[in-house]
Amino acid sequence: MKLFTLPNLLTLGNLLCGCVTILCLNEFIGNNKESLSHINSQGVLLYLIFGLLMGSLFLDLLDGMVARALKINSEIGIQLDSLADMVSFGLTPGLMMYVMITNYTEHMMGGFLGILGLFVTLFSALRLAKFNVDTEQSTYFKGLATPANTLLIFSVFWMYVQNGKILSPEYDLVILLVLLVLSCYLLISNIPLFSFKFKGLAWKDNHYKYLFLFISLILLGVFWVSSLPLIILFYIIISIVFRKNIVHA
Structure with a gap:
């Protein structure tokens, strides 16, 4: 069984981008809004995270296209793809939600409620496992795919870091909790959504x-x-x- 085929190498590239994204997000963990503003004032880190997410997304699309073109689909490639996605599009959005919710609840249980954001990671794992055993999802998705869900959460994270708020400090926590519930629901829903x-x-x-x-x-x-x-x-x-x-x- 060949491990280092071209599609698998592309998938590992996706995983590497996801790992570096998490290292970048680590700079935001444990910082308050003022610190986040200081971090972003360099104008580099947020754009680096965006670039890494785009890299993960591109490689995630490319590995499947290359595998089909070269006719070298394999079971190990399928499993490796899900493992890479779990990091790039499962853990990453969960950490973004953790950072945002923590900064709005740091006066409540010491920000412990930020762990709620990691439910995005848990439901991403459920979504990926569901996808792997559902043979009907070969031409379309049931529920929101993890890359699309990551882009949704990143866009909110982008607004939060850039502006120090999402819409209004009074309502941002409610927005985040609604987004959290909606995200978790869409990930495991049976709504048919087209693939590319x-x-x-x-x-x-x-x-x-x-x-x-x-x-x-x-x-x-x-x-x-x-x-x-x-x-x-x-x-x-x-x-x-x-x-x-x-x-x-």
């Missing part, structure tokens, strides 16, 4: 994917990282609207 595995490039078979990509690019161009919650919402809506196309693709 193109069988062909024909408009007829992929019109809803092209529509999503076109509008997403416009939103990113206008609102940058802050547009990610809107893009994820649009992704869910368009998947629901075109449910029959997705399930019977």
Whole structure:
């Protein structure tokens, strides 16, 4: 059994990006809002985390494409992919939620409530395990995939670090708790959501994917990282609207 095939090396690259992301996030753990502002004043760390997440996402997409192109799919590759995703898209968003919730609850039980943020990590593990044993998810997803969920949480983390708040200090904790519950639910829900595995490039078979990509690019161009919650919402809506196309693709 070959361990170091090209797809597996790409998956290990995804894992490496995830590990370095966690090292970067460690700089935010245990710091209050003033310290977070000081950390971000260098203008590097947050962008580095964003770049690493994009690297993980790109490599996560690429390893599967390369494996299919070279026809070297393997059971070890499938398991390795989930293990890498658990770090890059499971532990990472959980730590982001931990940092944010802790800073809003540090006067309550010494910030112990921040551990609630790690429920994102727990539900990510459930989502990945569910995906591995569900044969129906070969052409579409049931529930929100862990990379998409990570981008959603990162966009909120980005706003929090950049502005010292999400919307308003009075309501931010409520927003975070709602996001936490919504995130955990979407990860293990059975809502059919389309994947980006193109069988062909024909408009007829992929019109809803092209529509999503076109509008997403416009939103990113206008609102940058802050547009990610809107893009994820649009992704869910368009998947629901075109449910029959997705399930019977």
